[in-house]
Amino acid sequence: MPDRQPLPPPSPVGYFTPVRTLLASALVLLACGVAGGCADRSSRPAGADAAPTIPGGPDPLVLRLSRDGGILTAVRYPALDTTIWRSASRVPPLTEVIAFGAEDGYLAAIDTGGSPVRIDLRLGTVTTSRADTVRSLVSADGGAIYGLTRSGEVTRYTPSGSDWRYRPIHPVDALFSQPDGSVILIGAEDNDVQVRRVRPPNQAVSDSVSIKASGEVETIRRTISATAGTVGDRVYFAADEHVIAIRTRDLGIALNVDMGDPVMAIAATPSGDRLFVALEDESVLRIVDRFEEGVTGRIRLPSPASALRMDPMGRMLLARGAGDSVYVVSLGGDAVIGVVRSEWRADLPLVMADGSIAITRGDDVVLAHPSSLADMRTIEGGAKQFWHTLRWNGLRPRAAGLDQPVQFRNSAPRDTSVSATGGAVTAPDTTGAARGDSTAPTAPAVASTFTVSFAALLDERQARALAGRIRVDGLVPRITTTDRDGTTVYRVVLGPFPTRAEAERVGKQAGQNYWIFEGAP
Missing domain, CATH: 3.30.70.1070 (Sporulation related repeat)
Known part of the structure; x- marks a missing residue:
């Protein structure tokens, strides 16, 4: 095992903000543990409490569902008390959303029984397959869902049902669904990591690569399963102490970095340019740059992180610390800006569209300010619900004009004439439009961007x-x-x-x- 590189000393612009040193953070966390609880903003760096803003783009939607299942609802954030959509059918209790396809409006998720669930946000319909018990589910567009069953098979679920099954010869620890309809299978065997591509409905492997790995096979398999992810044209995962990235177009090895210690968690920026890596028993996050192909930075944490969660817009990173501590890392300065307290679930804590952080507090959800971490808003009973956010314009009200027959306007009015059969033919009335009559049809306005x-x-x-x-x-x-x-x-x-x-x-x-x-x- 290679020696760990020495860490640079803390500085006012390095690991922490000027108002909080590492020693002070450690003392605060120790005091919280002894006292049995602290406020949600146990660390509150200096910063303006100005209301955060939502960047432009598609509508910021928040989907919420009772943790016992029921009707799924959607709101346009920040109007959390105004429902704009409801599912037409009951949705089973969910544990995780795995994909959303904006083109078809399909939301793919996993229910608490480990079965795939597909929700059509356009029609409000819900379909669930109970044919298999799965270990993991993946999807690229919410339509085609791939599952790794407990019997070791790979199966595909489409809106028309389960239409393809594949029994791999080699072990599979992680799946990656691709936009082109193929699926990439990754698994450890002996001291190798095997990467294979299959293109349904074919049963043959169309492409493969083998990567040498060190360590116990079971440890490698566990880290592959726990850290696998995809971003852009790369899939990434950990094989014990190595962080590996594969190009999806040709299965070429884009990254293979020896971290020196077992990897606990990986989170990628939305662009995929940087990976943040948490190591076992290490209070430091390593930053791996895809272009430099190595560790280019470090972020010191108050304690080791066991899980990481990336802001969908790449502004901050949440790290699960000791107990119910959640460390908030600003990616603008690559430094911890503070600590909030929340139960760590598959859906929460969550970074909202304006950068505020949704955390649990008892049965409620509290929105913390993205800079000061001060309480902004409390949603009573919010922690009893499953939360998910996405950006999509598909739930906007349908313009009334779209349901009206299309009417064409001539360049100039014509007088009544006689048809070939001798009957009268009347030209369309354009006088109303000419005089600005409000009843005349008008072209819909198109907003500029x-x-x-x-x-x-x-x-x-x-x-x-x-x-x-x-x-x-x-x-x-x-x-x-x-x-x-x-x-x-x-x-x-x-x-x-x-x-x-x-x-x-x-x-x-x-x-x-x-x-x-x-x-x-």
Whole structure:
């Protein structure tokens, strides 16, 4: 086992904010443990208590369901007391949401019995398959759900039912469903990690790679199962002390880093550029950069972390500490900004669309401010419900004009004429529209959006390196691609934003050259 690298000493701009040193944090946690409880904001760094804002984009939705099952409801955050949608059928009690497909509106989840559940957010219908008891479930779009059964089979559940089963020759510890319909299987055998791709309905392995691993097979299998995840065109997992990432397009090894100690948890930024790794009995998070292909930073925690949860917008990271402690890590400065107290569940604590943190307090849910960690709002009885957030415009009210027959307007009115059969033909009445009559049909207004563009590059690595240097309001740019005469152009963009003024503000705050164009990227 390689020697651990020495950690740099704490500094005012390093591991903690100026108002909290490591010793003080440790004393606070010790006092909380002895006293048997502390306030939810046991560590409260200095910062403005200004109301947090929601970045532009699709509607921020919050789905809630009784932990005993029932009718699933949706609200548009922050209006948590105004229901805008209800499921048409009862939903069984859920433990985890595994995928959402915005195109079809399918939400895939796992119920408390370990069965796959698919909820159609457009129709409100709910389907559950009880044919198998599964160890794990994955999905790329909420439609096709892949399950690893306790008997060792891999099965696929589609909206029409279970239509494909596959019995692998080698052990499988983790599944990765792909947008192209294939599924990647990963498992440990002897001292190797076997990665294979299967394309249903075929039964043959279409691609594979073998990776040498050290350590006990059972330990490797356990860490693969506990840490497996996917982001962008990469799948990542831990094999005992190694953090490994695989390119999904060709199963090439994109990353293989020896951490020196067994890995407990991994969380990836939304862009996939950085992995945050918690090690066994280590009070330090390691930051692994996909481009540097190694550890590029460290974040000191008050105690070891046993689980990690990433903000969907990449602004902060939640780390499960000792007892009911949850450490809040700002990814803008890669430092712990404070500690909140909450039960750690599959759904909570949760970072909301505006950056506030939903934590449990008894039977209630409390929203903590993203900077000061002060209590902002209490949702009574909220902890008795299962929570999930997503960004989607699919629950917006349908415009009344969409249900009206289409009417066409001529460029100029015509007089009544005689048809070929001698009958009278009357031109459409356009006088109402001409005089501004409110009853005349009008074209629906289309809201403009604006996108900030920082660069258009021919090299993907340069584009992602630039994107990694930009962070505004916790947001990082994404990479879009276009084809120009057979050459791929990589654009670094943020947005879209609802107004040009908002786009200008983001561009200026980024501190980079930028330009703004109207429309979505």
